[in-house]
Amino acid sequence: MNKFKYYFVLLLAGLAIISCSKKGDDDIEVTPVRDYAEQYKADNDSIEKYLKNNYIKSVSADFDITFEKITDPATQVSIWDQQTYPLQHRDVYNRDVNYKVYYLILKEGAGEAPCNFDNINVAYKGNLLNGTEFDNSYGLGRDFSLDVYQGIIDGWGEIMPKFKTGIRSVSSTDGTVSYSDYGAGVMFLPSGLGYYANTQSNIPAYSPLVFSFKLFGLRRADSEYTFNGSSNVIVGDGVPTYLEDVNGDGYVYDHRDKVRFPNMPPELIDDTDKDGIPDFLDFDDDGDGYTTRFEITKPTDAPVTGISKYYPFDPIPDNPDTPNVDESETWGIPAVLPDGTIDYTTPGRLGRLRLHVDKDHHAIK
Numbered sequence: 001m002n003k004f005k006y007y008f009v010l011l012l013a014g015l016a017i018i019s020c021s022k023k024g025d026d027d028i029e030v031t032p033v034r035d036y037a038e039q040y041k042a043d044n045d046s047i048e049k050y051l052k053n054n055y056i057k058s059v060s061a062d063f064d065i066t067f068e069k070i071t072d073p074a075t076q077v078s079i080w081d082q083q084t085y086p087l088q089h090r091d092v093y094n095r096d097v098n099y100k101v102y103y104l105i106l107k108e109g110a111g112e113a114p115c116n117f118d119n120i121n122v123a124y125k126g127n128l129l130n131g132t133e134f135d136n137s138y139g140l141g142r143d144f145s146l147d148v149y150q151g152i153i154d155g156w157g158e159i160m161p162k163f164k165t166g167i168r169s170v171s172s173t174d175g176t177v178s179y180s181d182y183g184a185g186v187m188f189l190p191s192g193l194g195y196y197a198n199t200q201s202n203i204p205a206y207s208p209l210v211f212s213f214k215l216f217g218l219r220r221a222d223s224e225y226t227f228n229g230s231s232n233v234i235v236g237d238g239v240p241t242y243l244e245d246v247n248g249d250g251y252v253y254d255h256r257d258k259v260r261f262p263n264m265p266p267e268l269i270d271d272t273d274k275d276g277i278p279d280f281l282d283f284d285d286d287g288d289g290y291t292t293r294f295e296i297t298k299p300t301d302a303p304v305t306g307i308s309k310y311y312p313f314d315p316i317p318d319n320p321d322t323p324n325v326d327e328s329e330t331w332g333i334p335a336v337l338p339d340g341t342i343d344y345t346t347p348g349r350l351g352r353l354r355l356h357v358d359k360d361h362h363a364i365k
């Protein structure tokens with residue numbers, strides 16, 4: 001059986017808020033879920049103890065890393081103290097807990113960083129703090145969405161954006177895809193950013209998790225969704241989610257989610273028109289009554305040609321496989337200049353890519 005699929009099903013099951021254990025046929029004991037802040041204290045103690053009592057035994061040329069318990073402190077320097085891969089941490093706000101999540105950068109990566117809703121291709125290995133391996137993709141890249149509302153644990157979306165993808169190449173002889181210079185690291189997740197109270201195969205409830213990983217590739221998400229009567233359907237608005245991260249911190253959050261974010265710090269919110277819907281889920285970011293789709297649609301008289309109905313956000317080069325068609329779109333979405341004229345032609349001009357969040361745009365025109 002496909003092990004990946006199996007775990008994915010388990011990931012999807014991770015939404016229960018109570019854990020039950022069966023005691024006999026008609027006696028079901030319901031245990032209330034533990035307090036997140038208290039559990040975090042315990043998890044952080046365990047993780048820091050792990051970091052101080054284990055050392056990096058080896059890192060292979062392709063960034064397979066092994067840890068082992070320190071048996072000779074004279075020669076084995078703890079993960080905590082070693083300086084080859086200085087221990088990093090990131091502050092994460094989740095369920096009213098201010099987490100400090102530790103991670104190691106083995107290699108940053110030469111490609112692009114995903115945002116925390118993008119789709120990634122990643123090889124990984126998961127261990128408990130006692131060393132037990134609970135999952136392994138055996139060096140193969142697997143596709144995941146970092147979107148927590150599609151079932152993945154919160155910790156992945158918080159740490160993967162600190163890394164960059166690799167450079168993809170396709171073999172001209174057999175079409176094999178390979179990656180070089182990919183990001184590689186290790187994250188040490190408290191259970192509150194993992195499966196928490198939900199027991200998984202080989203993972204007891206309330207387990208901190210250690211993932212070592214290699215970030216190969218990514219596919220950008222465009223996350224706006226509509227409800228079609230029975231479920232949410234992702235349709236996007238033409239602006240990729242990572243470009244809707246207005247404050248540029250690499251992350252977007254749905255601050256309407258009061259379970260995850262009961263008291264969302266304002267500096268984590270990307271909501272241009274402050275209508276309570278974050279830009280990456282808002283069809284009209286600037287609240288001017290014109291949808292983003294409309295605002296980034298090329299007018300028929302625009303001095304641009306190309307394959308798309310919409311302005312691209314990154315220049316699109318000509319496709320060498322279709323020599324008779326010019327698909328290049330080098331200008332991208334225009335900037336509105338202070339005097340009200342529209343500049344289609346200067347790449348990188350300040351204000352570019354921001355037409356859809358500029359509520360004065362239509363007033364100027």
Ligand SMILES: [Ca+2]
Binds near residue numbers: 237238239
């Ligand atoms: Ca979007």
Ligand SMILES: [Ca+2]
Binds near residue numbers: 248270
């Ligand atoms: Ca942000």
Ligand SMILES: [Ca+2]
Binds near residue numbers: 271274282
């Ligand atoms: Ca909004």
Ligand SMILES: [Ca+2]
Binds near residue numbers: 288289291295356
């Ligand atoms: Ca608008």
